[in-house]
Amino acid sequence: xxxxxxxxxxxxxxxxxxxxxxxxxxxxxxxxxxxxxxxxxxxxxxxxxxxxxxxxxxxxxxxxxxxxxxxxxxxxxxxxxxxxxxxxxxxxxxxxxxxxxxxxxxxxxxxxxxxxxxxxxxxxxxxxxxxxxxxxxxxxxxxxxxxxxxxxxxxxxxxxxxxxxxxxxxxxxxxxxxxxxxx
Amino acid sequence: xxxxxxxxxxxxxxxxxxxxxxxxxxxxxxxxxxxxxxxxxxxxxxxxxxxxxxxxxxxxxxxxxxxxxxxxxxxxxxxxxxxxxxxxxxxxxxxxxxxxxxxxxxxxxxxxxxxxxxxxxxxxxxxxxxxxxxxxxxxxxxxxxxxxxxxxxxxxxxxxxxxxxxxxxxxxxxxxxxxxxxxxxxxxxxxxxxxxxxxxxxxxxxxxxxxxxxxxxxxxxxxxxxxxxxxxxxxxxxxxxxxxxxxxxxxxxxxxxxxxxxxxxxxxxxxxxxxxxxxxxxxxxxxxxxxxxxxxxxxxxxxxxxxxxxxxxxxxxxxxxxxxxxxxxxxxxxxxxxxxxxxxxxxxxxxxxxxxxxxxxxxxxxxxxxxxxxxxxxxxxxxxxxxxxxxxxxxxxxxxxxxxxxxxxxxxxxxxxxxxxxxxxxxxxxxxxxxxxxxxxxxxxxxxxx
Numbered sequence: 004x005x006x007x008x009x010x011x012x013x014x015x016x017x018x019x020x021x022x023x024x025x026x027x028x029x030x031x032x033x034x035x036x037x038x039x040x041x042x043x044x045x046x047x048x049x050x051x052x053x054x055x056x057x058x059x060x061x062x063x064x065x066x067x068x069x070x071x072x073x074x075x076x077x078x079x080x081x082x083x084x085x086x087x088x089x090x091x092x093x094x095x096x097x098x099x100x101x102x103x104x105x106x107x108x109x110x111x112x113x114x115x116x117x118x119x120x121x122x123x124x125x126x127x128x129x130x131x132x133x134x135x136x137x138x139x140x141x142x143x144x145x146x147x148x149x150x151x152x153x154x155x156x157x158x159x160x161x162x163x164x165x166x167x168x169x170x171x172x173x174x175x176x177x178x179x180x181x182x183x184x185x186x
Numbered sequence: 187x188x189x190x191x192x193x194x195x196x197x198x199x200x201x202x203x204x205x206x207x208x209x210x211x212x213x214x215x216x217x218x219x220x221x222x223x224x225x226x227x228x229x230x231x232x233x234x235x236x237x238x239x240x241x242x243x244x245x246x247x248x249x250x251x252x253x254x255x256x257x258x259x260x261x262x263x264x265x266x267x268x269x270x271x272x273x274x275x276x277x278x279x280x281x282x283x284x285x286x287x288x289x290x291x292x293x294x295x296x297x298x299x300x301x302x303x304x305x306x307x308x309x310x311x312x313x314x315x316x317x318x319x320x321x322x323x324x325x326x327x328x329x330x331x332x333x334x335x336x337x338x339x340x341x342x343x344x345x346x347x348x349x350x351x352x353x354x355x356x357x358x359x360x361x362x363x364x365x366x367x368x369x370x371x372x373x374x375x376x377x378x379x380x381x382x383x384x385x386x387x388x389x390x391x392x393x394x395x396x397x398x399x400x401x402x403x404x405x406x407x408x409x410x411x412x413x414x415x416x417x418x419x420x421x422x423x424x425x426x427x428x429x430x431x432x433x434x435x436x437x438x439x440x441x442x443x444x445x446x447x448x449x450x451x452x453x454x455x456x457x458x459x460x461x462x463x464x465x466x467x468x469x470x471x472x473x474x475x476x477x478x479x480x481x482x483x484x485x486x487x488x489x490x491x492x493x494x495x496x497x498x499x500x501x502x503x504x505x506x507x508x509x510x511x512x513x514x515x516x517x518x519x520x521x522x523x524x525x526x527x528x529x530x531x532x533x534x535x536x537x538x539x540x541x542x543x544x545x546x547x548x549x550x551x552x553x554x555x556x557x558x559x560x561x562x563x564x565x566x567x568x569x570x571x572x573x574x575x576x577x578x579x580x581x582x583x584x585x586x587x588x589x590x591x592x593x594x595x596x597x598x599x600x601x602x603x604x605x606x607x608x609x610x611x612x613x614x615x616x617x618x619x620x621x622x623x624x625x626x627x628x629x630x631x632x633x634x635x636x
Contacts, residue, residue, distance in 0.1 A: 035526030064206055092206040095296045104212045149215035152375065154384060160214070162297035173524050176331050 013037055013142065014082045016044045016074075020113065024085065029135045036139060036173065037146065038186055039081075046074065050088055063090040063101040063110050071108055081145045082108050083138055089114040099137050099161055102144035109141035115164060133164070135172050143174070147185045151178050192307045193217045193235060197227040197253065198242040198269065203292075207240065214300060216307075224248035228256060231264075238306055239266045240290075243277045251281055258285045265306050305425075308381045332368055333516045334509035338501035342369060345498045350376040355448075357433075357493050358471040360500030363550030366471035367431060369498060373469055374427040382426030385466075387419050389440075390432035397440050398456060405457035420453045423466040433493065434474035434485065445489045468493065503545040503552060510540055513549060517556040518568070529560060532568040539570050542605075596631040599624070608635040 102109035403418030
């Protein structure tokens with residue numbers, strides 16, 4: 004594919020998560036949307052350091068800081084950290100993910116993407132679809148996109164899993180055009 | 187005011203709060219500045235104009251309440267939201283009396299934070315700006331992408347432009363697949379309610395036993411299985427737009443309930459005796475003939491008139507075939523971005539085939555057909571062969587059941603004449619009859635150029 008001439012990469016860094024979470028269709032679609040090669044990496048992070056025992060959640064901002072310090076990236080690659088723990092940022096009750104706007108790093112939690120969290124029967128297809136949307140959303144921020152008011156656009160904010168399920172895995176016309184300018 | 191032009195100042199002594207809030211609100215698209223204490227905040231406020239200030243109550247040195255008093259005396263038009271921990275609720279109440287817009291208890295619910303900021307910014311925009319509808323409409327149409335230049339679609343766009351800034355109920359009619367939901371979205375995104383939720387309810391797919399709980403919500407323990415309290419669709423749409431798709435499928439009981447909600451603008455969750463006020467705009471859609479349903483008494487007349495204050499009818503694709511090339515181009519562009527396949531367009535022959543097809547499933551069927559062809563196409567252009575599946579089940583070629591031979595002859599002659607634009611010689615040649623015979627048959631079947 005000609006668009007993959009871009010040498011900059013997107014790295015999907017899995018923490019205690021299997022490759023099957025993101026390989027195949029997920030990696031391919033991310034590559035198509037952002038016109039970059041996608042690499043899958045496995046990394047180890049002492050997540051327990053970032054556990055807030057009162058909230059029983061993990062501080063995503065601190066995890067990202069630790070990760071950036073220990074995994075400096077080259078060539079303006081974008082790195083998306085994928086963890087299975089429930090994340091929060093101090094001011095909010097929970098987050099599906101966090102990103103550095105116009106930066107190179109983001110993080111996505113799979114914790115609330117699984118049907119099991121909602122006391123329903125786990126479904127791999129649904130889980131992967133949600134994970135793709137959350138990764139694309141957070142990566143979109145690293146490329147400079149902000150939240151979109153169109154509730155079908157992947158850049159629409161998700162406050163609940165229903166928001167994630169409703170939106171598409173790709174960008175609306177306007178965000179796609181903006182992304183084209185940014186790429 | 188575009189939210190990208192809205193400025194927010196966060197004042198908190200804790201760096202982690204400043205950082206994470208800044209990050210969160212920047213993702214929402216706002217311009218965000220921070221200050222770590224009251225003095226710095228007042229200094230920043232003196233240099234730059236702000237729309238909203240988030241102010242921590244407990245800070246070393248000059249505390250939040252004092253800063254609030256100063257802000258309100260110097261910059262009375264800036265909205266201030268106080269931030270507090272559970273321990274200092276009393277101070278938050280005091281702050282409200284001084285003039286704070288609201289207060290947030292840490293940690294915030296992300297949805298509430300986002301809605302609160304949107305509410306404040308959009309209210310300010312209404313007060314401050316003379317919003318230009320035309321620009322907003324263009325932006326809305328970019329969002330939903332209604333494609334076409336036919337008279338039919340121009341009429342629809344004009345109707346969207348006329349009705350969007352009002353709050354009247356809109357009934358969108360049209361065959362299945364014509365894009366009724368897209369039109370509803372265009373109205374919502376170009377209305378004053380565009381920063382509030384658009385809640386879509388597909389009346390046809392709501393399970394009979396769940397309709398009430400889905401629409402009205404319920405309290406915990408309201409019925410077996412109600413483990414948590416849940417907001418219903420009416421409540422979720424508060425402030426925004428409620429889009430009722432397939433309204434013709436609504437049960438008689440729900441028609442009564444809906445009418446009551448629309449009249450009284452209040453709801454009551456199942457299992458609760460407290461009513462709450464709701465404010466939403468209603469847009470409904472149907473592919474059925476509601477007027478006929480009213481005559482047949484399967485749809486309430488009073489509800490029909492309440493929903494049908496303004497009607498927008500979307501013509502079927504076969505009546506606006508001139509839009510097909512634009513639509514195909516649009517779908518190919520979208521698919522290229524989504525699938526990353528290097529396809530540049532469509533051959534003229536393939537396009538001709540699409541122009542001839544009657545599209546009973548309208549734009550949705552066209553979109554699916556283009557996607558299917560896009561997937562199988564090998565070259566730079568989509569060819570007629572890539573659309574071979576259309577030929578296999580071309581409805582034009584299907585013979586309706588229970589039809590007489592003479593009726594079939596009439597249909598076929600009409601079809602050939604239309605294809606030849608009523609060129610008699612050409613049609614006679616295709617039908618393999620002489621021109622006189624064709625004239626006689628046209629007279630017999632009362633066929634003339636429309």
